[in-house]
Every structure is written in structure tokens, then in C-alpha cells.
Amino acid sequence: MATVTFDSATRIYPKSDRPAVDGLDLQIGDGEFLVLVGPSGCGKSTSLRMLAGLEEIDAGSIRIGDRDVTDAPPKDRDIAMVFQNYALYPHMTVEQNMGFALKIAGVPKSEIATRVAEAAKILDLEDYLGRRPKALSGGQRQRVAMGRAIVRSPQVFLMDEPLSNLDAKLRVQTRTQIAALQRRLGVTTVYVTHDQVEAMTMGDRVAVLKDGLLQQCDTPGTLYERPANTFVAGFIGSPAMNVITGPVVDGGVRLAGAVLPVPRERLLRAAGDGGRVTVGFRPEAVELAPEGVPVVVNVVEQLGSDAFLYATLGASDDGDVLHTADLVVRTEPRSAPAVGETVHLRVREGGLHVFDPVSQQRID
Amino acid sequence: MTTLASAPEQTATAPAATPTRTRRRGARKVTSAGPLTHVLLVLTAFLSVFPLYWTAVAASKTNAELAGTPPPFLPDADLFTNIGRAMEEAPIGLAIVNSVIVAGCITVGTVLCSTLAGFAFAKLRFRGNKTLLGLVIGTMMVPTQLAIIPLFILIAQLQWVDHLQAVVLPTLVSAFGVFFMRQFLSQALPDELLEAARVDGASTMRTFWSVVVPVARPAMAVLAMLTFLTAWNDFFWPIIALTSENPTVQVALAGLGGGYVPDTAVIMAGTLVGTLPVLVVFVVLGKQIVGGIMQGAVKG
Amino acid sequence: MTIASDDPRVAAAAAPPPSVPPAPATAARRRRSRLTRNRWGYAYVAPFFLLFAAFSLYPFLYTAYISLHDVRLSDLDGAVFVGFGNYTELLQDEFFWNAARNTLTIGILSTVPQLAIALGLAHLLNYRLRGRTFFRVAMLMPYATSIAAATLVFAQLFGHDYGLINTLLEAVGFDRIDWESGSWTSQIAISVIVTWRWTGYNALIYLAAMQAIPNDLYEAATLDGASRWKQFVHVTIPALRPTILFTIVVSTIGAVQLFGEPLLFSGNGMTNGGVSNQYQTLGLLMYDQGWTNFRLGQAAATAWTMFLIILVVVGVYGLIARRRARAER
Secondary structure, eight states: OOOEEEEEEEEOOTTOSSOSEEEEEEEEOTTOEEEEEOSTTSSHHHHHHHHHTSSOOSEEEEEETTEEOTTOOGGGSOEEEEOTTOOOOTTSOHHHHHHHHHHHTTOOHHHHHHHHHHHHHHTTOGGGTTOOGGGSOHHHHHHHHHHHHHHTOOSEEEEESTTTTSOHHHHHHHHHHHHHHHHHHTOEEEEEESOHHHHHHHOSEEEEEETTEEEEEEOHHHHHHSOSBHHHHHHSSSSOOEEEEEEEETTEEEETTEEEEOOHHHHHHHTTTTTEEEEEEOGGGEEEESSSEEEEEEEEEEOSSOEEEEEEEOOOTTOOOSSOOEEEEEEOSTTOOOTTOEEEEEEOTTOEEEEOTTTOBEEO | OOHHHHOHHHHTTSOTTSOOOOOOOSOOOSOBOOHHHHHHHHHHHHHHHHHHHHHHHHHTSOHHHHTSSSOOOSOOTTHHHHHHHHHHHSOHHHHHHHHHHHHHHHHHHHHHHHHHHHHHHHHOOOTTHHHHHHHHHHHTTSOTHHHHHHHHHHHHHTTOTTOTHHHHHHHTOOHHHHHHHHHHHHHHSOHHHHHHHHHTTOOHHHHIIIIIHHHHHHHHHHHHHHHHHHHHHOOHHHHHHOOTTSOOHHHHHHHHHTOSSOOHHHHHHHHHHHHHHHHHHHHHHHHHHHHHHHHHHHHO | OOOOOSOHHHHHHHSOOOOOOOOOOOSSOOOOHHHHOOTHHHHHHHHHHHHHIIIIIHHHHHHHHHHTEEEETTEEEEEEEOTTHHHHHHHTOHHHHHHHHHHHHHHHHHHHHHHHHHHHHHHHHTSBOTTHHHHHHHHHHHHHSOHHHHHHHHHHHTOSSSOHHHHHHHHTTOOOOOTTTSHHHHHHHHHHHHHHHHHHHHHHHHHHHHHTSOHHHHHHHHHTTOOHHHHIIIIIHHHHHHHHHHHHHHHHHHHHTOOHHHHHHTSSOOSSSSTTOTTOOHHHHHHIIIIISOBHHHHHHHHHHHHHHHHHHHHHHHHHHHHHHHHHO
């Protein structure tokens, strides 16, 4: 078991000007479950592959424990990896797949058998040890891929979107099982996903990447409560946070003729540039009120426990909203307004996030 | 970012655990064949097979019977007499043994060389790999004629004339084989499988034997069948490198056909004996060979 | 994808890669070629290229060398440099022009019907059929038959007195034809052998390509009201164009080298291609020059000429294909 440290790790693909991963700094604690999340092309998989030794590190370094592994080949890093497509050897049985690494390492046969049997027991694969991957279901293959990693008792588990080939229901189940298993084994784990729900439910901490740059790395709670910038604010949480930029007026920001109150000190720090400010509020942080920002309801989504209103800011002749964003609002399903109705919104106490309109950074 | 992560929706449909052959079989037209289609196909099949059938007929007749009108269309009892005479005229037994050895060695060597090189071209990045691959493809255009004079001088100097290695060694070079294996492995061998082996600690050599070869096995089998067939039937170089003292089947047949007085029944008997082994193999493995050729065609 | 080289020294010993000067490790951007560059690649391609160098490249160049010399098979060491003498002599040689003409006509006679029939056959095989495998295997049987066997059989079938084909012609009221001695008839007979051996093979190649055409193209065409023939012309043929070009190139290369069929068709082992050389091809001429007349220099010049012909023809095909592709864009 070990810590993992990325120290300004950078990867620039040949024939590309922009780094795929740009000066990544990240400390992962011993036994921690860290999730790398971000949209396609953000560099999350590249970061994982750099840690695995499958991708060169053009600048900076990576350490596992106290050991600098920047130039070490994968086999000398004491890591195990679970691939998105599982990458099971098609001609080997489940047992052979799980024992392959040990066999190469020269572990005695009897010990291989014991360790494979143990892992198979944990993963409920005992009945399938003699089968080839072709004869297994998707979920079973996924477990074999996990088993192959577990058997080696590595210092770090690396998982590259291991659930994306499962159907939705199985994915939810497996996600819980993997998280529980990781806590039980206590092995440091780096997990890549593009699914923010997966990230939030599984990780001790979540690192959000965009365009090769680390945006924020923190616990799921903090990411949700205090997103460091508008990107994280929009990426984490579903439905996404409403983010709007508008002109600063006395006591708040003007939206569709009404004023959304913003605490004075934060307003002052944000208003430095051209008298505008970016505010964000989550759908569930809004309530309908007799007075407030007017919006026109376009669609009402009834989910049973909740209802979501998809609305646009109400008519305003001074064109003061700089981003005519669509807004999402959660309401009680019973008292949801009708389509076409104009309602007024108020942000609940503590539900407002303020961002610098230029740097997009959070302002507290 | 790797394509893996940037396009999960594409890779998701094809789990790496089962690198199924991606040949499209679904694109089959719904239309059933009409009677005319069947008639034409039966006619073609007949024309394809008839000369071979006639070989068997002619091989089992006396020359006098063959000259009769109408000509005979059913096999007869003189087959073994004719084969016996053909064996006297040319060392057909020796030729078959030689052909088995030659075609066997060529097949093993070609499949091995082609798999090694095909893997390297498909999956390894090394300086100059594109140039070398271009060279391989270019080689396919070079006519056999261009090499035989120096090769003949070479084997003459090595005193290899009439020795089987003179036929085996030059024929081991199969640009087609390299290209064929490269095309197959680029598709059938997912990069992740090699990465998994790397993470598992396998050396490059170990990866080749434990991961690449098992995945390549179907294509290796197809290549082996095609190579064996080609080697068995090869004519131009063997007829230069060997004499009728130590011939392959084709050389023996050429000797038989070039006799002073053509003896139809004997020539046909020899042709039958020399062709039968491959035809038997072909009938047994015909389906696989057909599949292999079609598979190679789509990839090539 | 790459595999890290476990021990580059081993690979380097097997096939020394071009030396890479060790780049100084700068703090800003280190070059680590170790992880993605794989010198094992050279070790893997080495067996092929060693054989290639010994039995293809070296002979290839040596043939060029010989073609500039007067070399006799009987006296290999007595080579005399004659420059392009062998080539100029060749171009003035009526046998060369005769062989070139024969190669061209036999090439056309064998390639054009062969590919046309193959295309039609592939279309038929692409219908839903009972006994699919049987038809495919039956049509590939000639491919499995060697040139020698096929030619011997067809030489009998085309025989003057007792040949089955003449018997058949007579039965339907025609005269017997002396296939072997006539110029056109012998060339047609040889083309028939080539066509017989290769039609089924090419049909399978076309069939494979046809099956790769997405079905929705046909569905769309059907919805647009295109008849089956229109679909064949407007969907199948365009989709098959690369494959057709490929088969044309392969057949052409084969046709230029044609050797075994004309050699064995005479039935007497002579290399002159008939009494009046009526079916002597370039391949046969080259063999005749080298192994009958012992003039290896001359034969080498013919071999190189054949290669140049292939290059020119394939180059012309490539140009036509590119122009067509551009015209359609």
C-alpha cells in the first residue's frame, strides 16, 4: 500500500502542441479511492496511463510511495490495472487470466492457485474458473478483470472506466460493490470515469480535469458545496447548476428586470470588471416565491418525488442578461406550475455561488 | 487523450475480451436466388469441376478407349495400370514426398516469419516501420523472373541444384503473408490486450507467444493453408532449381507432359496422382479456405 | 500501441536500429523514447527481411547487373560488360516484339473475360442460396489445381484428334480445330486455362467485397425505386471499384509473367511457344534465352523489361483511378 504523487506531470503527444496533461499536481493518500473525472479529451485516461507506465511523462515526475517511478516500466511499478474493455486474454480460462501475472513473476503454482481461489471467492467467480471469457456475461467479465487485479495484491489499483461496458442497472450495483471492495482491501485506487455520478458516489476524493488541467480535487461534498469555478459547478451535480452572468446593481445582480440579492462583500470583489458578475444556483436551491426573478416555464418534468421546471428568464426590455441561459428549477411535484406560466424565483439561504465573470473562479 | 476515453460509446459495443472477427455477414441481400441463378451456378460448378473429373476418367482408360467416339465418361478399371506406368515414367512417389517436405517447410517458415513481422508492423512502433512496410507491399509487384537468374547462379555455386533447400529458402519470402498477418492483427488484437500483458509483467517475447500467437491462430491457419497450396503448386522456380532426378510434383508432371510421344492415359494418371493430395485437402478444408480468401480480400 | 523494450541491447544486436543520439535531459521537457519506441520491432521483422535481402533484393539488383553484361550459362565467370547492349538488342529483336504482342493479347483474352465472369458470378453467389458452400468450394477447385496439372489436362481437352472439345465441336457440326498450331486458337486455348484457374478465386474476392456493402444502401436504393440492375450498376459497382482495381492489378502482374501454361501447352517441353512462336510469352522468351540459349545477360534484360512493363501498367491504372476519383468528387 502506498501513496501516489503526481508532481507537475506533463504529457505532450507527438505532433500536438497542447499538452494532453498539463503539469498535474496530485497527492493521493495511502488507501484512498481517488476518482479522475472530466469530459472526453480532458486528460483523465492519459493521467492514469502515465501512472501505469503506458504513457511517457514528458516533464515532471510520478512517485508511488517514496519511489520515483517516472521512468520505470509498468511491471516494476507494482500496480494492477482494470481496462475499460477488460482486456481479458481470450484464449485463457478465468483461472489462467487471473494467474497470468503471478505465473510470469515466477510465483509457485500452489500459491497461484490459492490466491486465485481467494480472489474468485471474494468476487463470486468460483463456478466460472474453467471458462473462457467468451462464455461469460458482461458482468462476469468485469469481475474477472477485477480479480486479475486483486490477485496480484498490488500497491495501487488503476481502473479505466471499468463500468462503461455494463448496462445501467448492473453499473449501479457494481459501482457499490467495487467501492465496498476497495474499502475492505484498503488498496490505494485511482479510478477514471466520465460519469460524475459514479465519481461522486465512489470516490473519497474526486479530481476534476478539463483540457489537461486539474480544476479541483476535493471530497464529493466539497465539490458540490463549493465548486472552485464555473466548470466544476456545471460538471458536478445533476441536473447541472444554473450559471448566469448579469449586470451588478445595488444589492445584487439584475436578471430580467428583477434583482437577485448577492452579499455585498462578494459582489464588490466580483464587480471589478465592467460591472458584471456570474452567479450560480442549483435547481434544488431555488424556491418559487411571490416576488423574485421572473421566468417562463417551458417544460415540466414530473419524476414522482420531484418535478423539474425548464424555464427561460422572463421578458426584459433592457437586455441585461449576458447569457440567456435556460434555467432548471426543482419544485414540489404537486404544486408544479403549468407550461407557459411565469413564475418568480428566489434562491434559498446559502444556495448562491458567486464567480468572477472573467476568470470564472469562485468568490467567497 | 486516448481514443479509448474520448470515444467510450464506440468502444463500448466491442468488448476487448472477445475480439470477434468483424466481417460483416449481416449485409446479405434478402433476395433469394431464382431458377436462372441456380442453373448458371450449377453450370459454372460443372465447368470448374469437369476437367478434374475428366482427369480421373482419362487416367482409368487405355489410349484406345480414349480415342473412341463417343469418348468415355465413366471411370474404368485400368486406373492402377496407368498409375503404375506413370510411376515408371516419372518418379511420382518421390515427387509427392518431396512436395510434402518442400511445401511443409515453406508453410511453417512463412507463417512464422509473417506472424512475427505482421505483429511488428501492426502493433510496434519503431523507426522506419512505415518505410519497411511500403517495401513489403512493393515487393508484391516484382515478378519472379527478376530473381531467378542470380538465384540460379547462387544455388549452382552452393551446389544446391536438385536439393530441396534450393526450392524452400527463396520461397520463404512472402510479402503477402506479412501483409495478411498485419491486416489481421491490426484489427483482431486490441491494444489493451498488449497493455494488460505489459502491466502483468510479460516481456515482449512472452507477450508474443502467450498473447499474440493465440489471437493470431485463425489467421495463421488460413495463411498456412494458402501457403501450402501455393507452395505445392509452385512451378517456375522449382523447374529451374530441380531436375527430374529429384523433382517436386510439378516438376515431375512437366517431365511427364514433355515426353516424346504423348501418352494421354499415363499423363492423366500422373496428373491425377500429383493433384489428388491437394484436392483431398481442399475438399476437407474447402470451407475454411474459402473463408480465408474472402476474409483476406476484405482486409486487403 | 507499443510494448516497452525489455532489453534494447538484445534487439539492437539482432538488427541495429539507426543510432539515436542521447538527448540531454532538460528540465523542461525530457525525451523518454524508452517507453513508446520499441526496438524489438526490428527483431520481429528481421527474419523476413534477412530472407528478403538474400532471396529478393540481392537477386533483384544482381539481375540488373547481369542485364548489363554478356553472361553465358555455360561460363558464369566470363561476364563482359556491354552496357545497355542487351536492352537495345532486345528492342530490335523480332522475338521480343512477338512475345510482347502475345503476352498482351493473351493477357487481354484471359483477364477481361475472367474478371467479367467473376463479377457476374459473385453477384449470383450473393443471393440467398441453398448449397452456398458447395458452389464456393466447387468454383475454387481450379485454383487448387496446379498450373502444370491444369495445362496438361487442357492440352488433352484441346487435342486435335482425340480432344474432347473437338469431338464436341464435330458433334454439333463444326470442323475440328487445330488449337495448338493456330495463332489465335492457341492463345484462346491458353487464355481458357488461365480463366479456368482464376475466375472462381476472383469471384470470391468480389463476393467478399459485396458482402461488406452495407445493406441500407440497397434498401435506400429500393425505396428510391431503383431496379435490381440499376442497383448493381449504381451501388454495387461503385462500392467494388477499389476491389476491381486490385484484381486488375493482380491479374495484370500475373499476365505479364505468364510462363507455365505456354510452356506445357506445347506438350513437348519446348520453350519456343509453338513452331512459329505463336504463343511464346515474355516469361517463356526469358526462359528460352537463359536456359535454352544460355544467354543469361539477355534473359536478365528481358526480366527487367517485364518489371518495367508492370510498373508502367500499374502506374497507368493508378493514374486512371485517381483521375476518376477526382472527377467524381
